[in-house]
Amino acid sequence: MSLPEPFAHLLREHERIADAVGRARGITEAAAEYGRPDLVAAMVDELQQLQRFMSQDLASHIAQEEEALFPAFLELTQDRRLIDELTVQHDRVGVQRELISGILSALDHHHDEVEVVRVGLADNLSHAIGGITSEVQRSLLAGVRQLDWLLQGHFGDEEDDLFEPGAEVFSSERLDSLAAQLEVVRRRFT
Numbered sequence: 001m002s003l004p005e006p007f008a009h010l011l012r013e014h015e016r017i018a019d020a021v022g023r024a025r026g027i028t029e030a031a032a033e034y035g036r037p038d039l040v041a042a043m044v045d046e047l048q049q050l051q052r053f054m055s056q057d058l059a060s061h062i063a064q065e066e067e068a069l070f071p072a073f074l075e076l077t078q079d080r081r082l083i084d085e086l087t088v089q090h091d092r093v094g095v096q097r098e099l100i101s102g103i104l105s106a107l108d109h110h111h112d113e114v115e116v117v118r119v120g121l122a123d124n125l126s127h128a129i130g131g132i133t134s135e136v137q138r139s140l141l142a143g144v145r146q147l148d149w150l151l152q153g154h155f156g157d158e159e160d161d162l163f164e165p166g167a168e169v170f171s172s173e174r175l176d177s178l179a180a181q182l183e184v185v186r187r188r189f190t
């Protein structure tokens with residue numbers, strides 16, 4: 001998929017986030033499978049890094065979407081071409097008018113679900129500091145798997161429902177102004 005900026009930038013952020021979560025999942029699975037103390041220590045370290053990454057990079061990504069990207073699509077709710085692009089994807093001809101706002105609120109809800117899992121993972125991780133029981137380890141593994149699963153589905157939905165149709169429909173002026181708005185939000189997180 002070749003996308004114009006700033007959709008390409010958001011796609012690169014998806015890839016970076018997916019890599020970070022995938023790495024944490026890999027080491028957590030290895031630790032759970034082999035139970036070696038060195039792997040458990042590496043897992044705790046990796047999950048702590050993931051928490052820092054999520055409170056910085058993932059939070060920045062979600063803020064860019066909620067504060068700039070989603071509103072840019074909402075503005076185009078009446079645009080026939082965007083609705084056409086989306087109905088090709090969704091085959092929901094009868095609910096065209098609600099299609100865009102429905103997609104946006106579903107994506108927004110995924111962000112809330114991700115936050116719930118992130119907080120649960122942080123909570124389990126805080127128990128892990130004083131010594132990790134197999135129960136805590138199982139909870140960590142379930143949490144990181146759920147996070148990976150949630151984000152993979154969510155990224156796919158955003159790329160199919162927003163980035164690709166947006167690349168077809170947004171004018172170059174609109175792309176430029178969206179890029180500038182995303183940059184303003186990003187600066188708050190650096």
Ligand SMILES: [Fe+2]
Pocket residue numbers: 062065107111154158
């Ligand atoms: Fe998102």
Ligand SMILES: [Fe+2]
Pocket residue numbers: 010014061065155158
């Ligand atoms: Fe995203």
